[in-house]
Amino acid sequence: MTAVAAKPAAGAAMNPTAMAIGLVLMLVIIGACWKIAPGLGLMALIGMIIGGVLIGFGTHFVPVGGAPAAMGQAPGIATGVPMLAAGAGLAGLFGGAWAAEQGLVVAVVTGAVGGGLMMAITCMMVSFIYVFGMGIPAASGKVKVDPITGDTQPEFKSQGTEGHGLPFTSFVGGIIGGFLAGGGGTLIYLMLLDLYKATLPGMMNATESQIMPIAISAAGIFAVGMFLVNAVLTAYNITGTIEGPHDPKFKRWPRAVVASAVASALCGFVAILIVVM
Amino acid sequence: MTVKIEVVAGGIPHTKIMVAGLLASLVCLYLSYLNVVTKTEMFSFFGGLAVVAALLWGSHTIKVLCSYGIGTGVPSAGMIAFGSGVIGMLLATKFGIAAPIVALVLAAVIGLIIGYLSNDVLNMKIPTMVKSLTELAVVGAFTLMGFAVLMTGSFTFANLTSGSVTFLGQVMPSFQVSFIGGSLIATAFMLGAIAIQHPFNACLGPGWTQDRMLMLAAECGFLSMIVAAFMSFALITSGSALISLIVALVGWGYTYSEYMKLGKRDAAAWLDSKPIPDVEEH
Numbered sequence: 001m002t003a004v005a006a007k008p009a010a011g012a013a014m015n016p017t018a019m020a021i022g023l024v025l026m027l028v029i030i031g032a033c034w035k036i037a038p039g040l041g042l043m044a045l046i047g048m049i050i051g052g053v054l055i056g057f058g059t060h061f062v063p064v065g066g067a068p069a070a071m072g073q074a075p076g077i078a079t080g081v082p083m084l085a086a087g088a089g090l091a092g093l094f095g096g097a098w099a100a101e102q103g104l105v106v107a108v109v110t111g112a113v114g115g116g117l118m119m120a121i122t123c124m125m126v127s128f129i130y131v132f133g134m135g136i137p138a139a140s141g142k143v144k145v146d147p148i149t150g151d152t153q154p155e156f157k158s159q160g161t162e163g164h165g166l167p168f169t170s171f172v173g174g175i176i177g178g179f180l181a182g183g184g185g186t187l188i189y190l191m192l193l194d195l196y197k198a199t200l201p202g203m204m205n206a207t208e209s210q211i212m213p214i215a216i217s218a219a220g221i222f223a224v225g226m227f228l229v230n231a232v233l234t235a236y237n238i239t240g241t242i243e244g245p246h247d248p249k250f251k252r253w254p255r256a257v258v259a260s261a262v263a264s265a266l267c268g269f270v271a272i273l274i275v276v277m
Numbered sequence: 278m279t280v281k282i283e284v285v286a287g288g289i290p291h292t293k294i295m296v297a298g299l300l301a302s303l304v305c306l307y308l309s310y311l312n313v314v315t316k317t318e319m320f321s322f323f324g325g326l327a328v329v330a331a332l333l334w335g336s337h338t339i340k341v342l343c344s345y346g347i348g349t350g351v352p353s354a355g356m357i358a359f360g361s362g363v364i365g366m367l368l369a370t371k372f373g374i375a376a377p378i379v380a381l382v383l384a385a386v387i388g389l390i391i392g393y394l395s396n397d398v399l400n401m402k403i404p405t406m407v408k409s410l411t412e413l414a415v416v417g418a419f420t421l422m423g424f425a426v427l428m429t430g431s432f433t434f435a436n437l438t439s440g441s442v443t444f445l446g447q448v449m450p451s452f453q454v455s456f457i458g459g460s461l462i463a464t465a466f467m468l469g470a471i472a473i474q475h476p477f478n479a480c481l482g483p484g485w486t487q488d489r490m491l492m493l494a495a496e497c498g499f500l501s502m503i504v505a506a507f508m509s510f511a512l513i514t515s516g517s518a519l520i521s522l523i524v525a526l527v528g529w530g531y532t533y534s535e536y537m538k539l540g541k542r543d544a545a546a547w548l549d550s551k552p553i554p555d556v557e558e559h
Binding site: 025225231236259 | 347348349350352353354356357359361362364365367368371383387390393398399400434438439452458459460463466
């Protein structure tokens, strides 16, 4: 047997002690940030934590099927969480980055719409391929009745599979997930961009227009890095595949929210240190 | 109750690879400091060699981690390695000559905390999770620093953010023509992230052999180095970039032919077919 065939063994249980330690760690980091860079830095850190939590929470909505979905043996989009989250979130991030000059709210909403749109297109094309290319109907293996449309599922499910295709609830979940993740990624980018725009000119003895390439590029690569960290942590939480918001695995989200918040606080703090040290 | 599926049977033990990879990339990164000593950019190719050493170590770490069923596919490990590595690496560049050491410490701390989060908060309960993610973050940071050295000849923040353009015979400073300002770092990120996860992703299975996977890792590293060497023409002198390119091409040619030999050795059967078969005349 190889690693791919192995079923993940991580349970659904919460670990309250570890979560408490994580939250304390986050508070320590926020405290350190308040000490070193009050004002703009602290605000940026809080924004990045919110963004990270949005990514972590949003990724749970995305129907991830992985390799079983590619073989028509599990519902969802046939690839892994990092790829899907990167696709939707980065599409949103780029969309939001274009609108960065129009203020926080417009840019974050643009990013969210970009991410949601990307997921909507992906889900639609995936459904086309499943239905017309592979010839399989959409059927959920986790619920008897689709929570939104009320369609029954077991009649369409092939024996020996966990369901297949992309049920309607998964489709909607994908769009919600892309919306949240795209907005979160854009929020991280905007927070860092504002901070860098304000601090880099003094640090490098240059005008704001001169340092713009540095600010945009550094904020962008930090946002990508934090995005991937949060997406992979969520992937570890749902151990590979999830059907969407109706999947029992969805109930694990509190763990991912805590982990994403701590990881974003840590990474964000390091990203802030680069300009205040 | 995680079950380990594959054991490292025979071959070089992981600790040895880790120590060798760590030392080799650190030494190579510091050898690039000859650029400052000799006031040239000829030694930038040591950055590429640091990349290869770090990738060899990283691909074996991914093998150790992914032997436990983590359920998310191998590429996720490469992504989290570089996601956490880039953050440590960028801050470390501000420490001047100490940058590689600081990158090591900083990335290890970030990796340790992320490893703790995945193992305990997310309840993965995989014995090597914390250690592996710590290693992967360091590998990510070293690989990116190696690419930075390869493309710019330096690993300090000031040199990574400023370059110069020649316009009508005049040399003007520009922040845009630089490793960070020109977003070359994003390309380096993906070059490394794909190169680190590909070897195990391609070689896993019952027929996995250590030497074949490590050779593929070196091949991926040199292949990325070729692309990065091309990019370095924009930032360092053409002669120095040419040296990097030649080193990369020679390294890639050697590792590729060796990998093909190992692939033929491990294959059940081998048929040399041509891309376009000869059409017989009727």
